[in-house]
Amino acid sequence: MLRIFAQNEIKEAADILKNGGIVAIPTETVYGLAANAFDEKAVKKIFKAKGRPSDNPLIVHISSIEELDNIAYTNEKAYELVKRFWPGPLTIILPKKPIVPYIVTAGLETVAVRFPSHPIAKNLIEAAGVPLAAPSANLSGKPSGTMIKHIINDFGDKIDGAIDGGECVCGVESTVVSLVSKPPVLLRPGFVTPEQLRQILPDLEIAPAVLQQMPENTPVLSPGLKHKHYAPKATAFCVTGETHKAAKYININSFTNKNIAVICFDGEEKLFSAQTVMVYGKASEPEKMARNIFGLLRKTDDLKTDMIFIRTSLSDGIGLAVYNRLLRACNFNVIDADKVDLPFILGLTGQSGAGKSTAAHILENYGFKHIDTDKLSREAVYGVIDDLKKAFGNDIVDENGELNRKILAKRAFSTHENTDQLNSIIHKQIMDMVRSRILDYSANGVKRVVVDGAALIEADGLKICDSSIAICADDKIRLNRIIERDKLTESEALLRFNAQKPRDFYTSNTDFTALNDNILQLETEIRAIMEKLKSTDKIL
Ligand code: TXA
Ligand code: MG
Numbered sequence: 001m002l003r004i005f006a007q008n009e010i011k012e013a014a015d016i017l018k019n020g021g022i023v024a025i026p027t028e029t030v031y032g033l034a035a036n037a038f039d040e041k042a043v044k045k046i047f048k049a050k051g052r053p054s055d056n057p058l059i060v061h062i063s064s065i066e067e068l069d070n071i072a073y074t075n076e077k078a079y080e081l082v083k084r085f086w087p088g089p090l091t092i093i094l095p096k097k098p099i100v101p102y103i104v105t106a107g108l109e110t111v112a113v114r115f116p117s118h119p120i121a122k123n124l125i126e127a128a129g130v131p132l133a134a135p136s137a138n139l140s141g142k143p144s145g146t147m148i149k150h151i152i153n154d155f156g157d158k159i160d161g162a163i164d165g166g167e168c169v170c171g172v173e174s175t176v177v178s179l180v181s182k183p184p185v186l187l188r189p190g191f192v193t194p195e196q197l198r199q200i201l202p203d204l205e206i207a208p209a210v211l212q213q214m215p216e217n218t219p220v221l222s223p224g225l226k227h228k229h230y231a232p233k234a235t236a237f238c239v240t241g242e243t244h245k246a247a248k249y250i251n252i253n254s255f256t257n258k259n260i261a262v263i264c265f266d267g268e269e270k271l272f273s274a275q276t277v278m279v280y281g282k283a284s285e286p287e288k289m290a291r292n293i294f295g296l297l298r299k300t301d302d303l304k305t306d307m308i309f310i311r312t313s314l315s316d317g318i319g320l321a322v323y324n325r326l327l328r329a330c331n332f333n334v335i336d337a338d339k340v341d342l343p344f345i346l347g348l349t350g351q352s353g354a355g356k357s358t359a360a361h362i363l364e365n366y367g368f369k370h371i372d373t374d375k376l377s378r379e380a381v382y383g384v385i386d387d388l389k390k391a392f393g394n395d396i397v398d399e400n401g402e403l404n405r406k407i408l409a410k411r412a413f414s415t416h417e418n419t420d421q422l423n424s425i426i427h428k429q430i431m432d433m434v435r436s437r438i439l440d441y442s443a444n445g446v447k448r449v450v451v452d453g454a455a456l457i458e459a460d461g462l463k464i465c466d467s468s469i470a471i472c473a474d475d476k477i478r479l480n481r482i483i484e485r486d487k488l489t490e491s492e493a494l495l496r497f498n499a500q501k502p503r504d505f506y507t508s509n510t511d512f513t514a515l516n517d518n519i520l521q522l523e524t525e526i527r528a529i530m531e532k533l534k535s536t537d538k539i540l
Helices: 010-018 040-050 076-085 119-128 148-158 194-198 243-252 286-302 318-329 356-364 373-383 385-392 405-412 416-443 475-485 490-498 503-509 519-535
Strands: 003-005 023-025 032-036 059-061 090-095 110-114 161-163 175-178 185-188 235-240 260-265 276-281 307-311 334-336 344-349 369-372 448-452 467-472 512-515
Touching: 003 010, 010 023, 010 032, 010 119, 010 161, 023 119, 023 148, 032 040, 032 059, 032 119, 076 090, 148 161, 148 286, 235 243, 235 318, 243 416, 260 286, 276 286, 286 318, 344 356, 356 369, 356 448, 356 467, 356 519, 369 373, 369 416, 373 385, 373 416, 373 448, 385 405, 385 416, 405 416, 405 490, 416 448, 467 503, 467 519, 475 490, 512 519
Parallel strands: 003 161, 023 161, 059 110, 090 175, 235 307, 235 334, 260 276, 260 307, 344 448, 344 467, 369 448, 467 512
Antiparallel strands: 023 032, 090 110, 175 185
């Protein structure tokens, strides 16, 4: 039975440990799942509860520098290091003394040792009177737990106790350095950075597995490096590169028929169209990102996310620790958005009859491929016909199964509410069709695409566009155009007009405005816009 202890119940938790039980404990890095390091049976329980491969050794946690000597054969460098960084998020690997059972070290002659700075961890080790073997408290392969709810979620009754110490301040596991290798090697980056370590270990090397996927069967210095780690259930991708390029890449791939989550830098969140957008810190604040990352990855599991895009930047210092965890979370799938060659995408929108299609045809002369969302909506409705019948009546489809667009339009445009309802049904479908068309064009080397749609703004379509134009025309001119084009009576045309957003809704949401009271005017305006785009380097 899992007992949750408060911070002042350390003695009770220590009793469980003394009696051979296992207890989840807070540390400054992540929660650990602890057992008496000298009790083989108890340590076995940790491996079982985590589902941890038996060839992956555990860290032995101590509560004073003096204890190090009981456990490992030390040397001067080791003391220099621990005097500087202990208690704290640094684990060192040294030759083990016989007292440490092989189950803890997974058969190795070396042992990983750490003196955590978290007062609960320290007091608990003291109260237990023995060093504690503790891996991170998570099911093997999952993101580490940084809050008590993560522990309860992963283990429930599979462990004997857990001490609630609130949220872990670091959020990623300790830095691991092997002093057994010559020169010393950083096996896992953490809050103690390579730069800090080099002040004492100038010849410190970084294990290749920190940033690279090692081919199977290559010998690794630390068994933990070869195991799957931090993996959320969804397929994850790290996306590096300039913000807007990354957002464009992510948005084009954020199909709404999948449950997609984006984890992004602070300040980028408004750029994404995915269903779930979560912020984990500024790119310049790796401490904050570290604190949040495992919790957010776990959240994507709760949300049953299918795919995750994680904005990532390779950096030094603590940023290296974050990057190292993310590489594993996404199984080394990294996309450099700066190098993805997507077409330039121009969005065209505006009121009915303003002449979006005409503008799109003019743009074809500038090398643009045209995606006409009006045309797509004709197809899209068939994918959602049952939803439409439910919303607007069965008689929108005639005996032959043909959609009666006139009836649908009449009902759908009769009130703002109905229009919104129609939109919520078909916008997503249309945008997904736009996405796949853009990807097809991109695969075929197309460099410029224009997407035209009256509802591009409402459908969140501008987020995939590099730039956008509102096409505008005089109200009377527009009215006559739609009466003629769609064979409507004047009152039908006015009905449609009334269901529309005002002109400034379009002009204030787009980069450019082009007037189209006549074709010559439109051609001139578009030519000017193309010149401006060229001068801003937006069209290469
Ligand atoms: O911050 C932390 O270090 C947390 C808290 C609970 O202290 N613990 C933690 O433990 O992250 P764990 O087991 O999840 O990670 C320990 C890492 C593993 O990658 C393991 O392979 C490596 O340290 N390790 C342990 N003993 C080793 C040894 N003798 N030689 C090389 N690597 C070792
Ligand atoms: Mg772990």
